[in-house]
């Protein structure tokens with residue numbers, strides 16, 4: 305989904321994806337909240353959670369993962385879909401508060417052929433982008449610095465979590481209902 309970013313450390317991840325047993329998207333949350341910082345889980349909602357991608361396309365690359373293990377969008381309930389979008393919104397708030405990106409790439413890769421590293425457990429990507437990061441990334445792209453920067457990124461996101469949750473309530477009056485679209489542009 306972000307082919308223009310050069311992220312060489314992802315090669316190791318993609319090569320290893322087929323050999324892995326089990327499902328980290330099920331195993332990490334099952335290990336319990338005390339291990340969340342090690343597993344890079346930023347936030348747990350009732351039906352889904354937000355996790356930092358350990359093999360990021362860019363700094364702050366987040367994923368929203370439903371707790372329920374399934375490989376297709378059609379298996380999710382309305383409540384799960386709502387939770388996924390709610391956590392996507394929260395992810396935007398977190399990244400904006402922590403890193404002020406210029407834009408975001410959002411997406412899901414369904415199936416290995418579509419580029420999913422872990423195809424059996426559907427997950428959504430939120431990739432922050434900055435002006436000029438296509439050229440900037442290769443300069444910083446050193447696999448040895450990634451673990452260190454990952455924990456720094458994690459700490460920063462956790463620090464802005466309380467304020468982001470507080471702000472994450474949108475008044476119902478701004479909703480568009482029954483085709484009565486509220487457009488202020």
Ligand SMILES: [Zn+2]
Nearest residue numbers: 327330373425
């Ligand atoms: Zn799973």
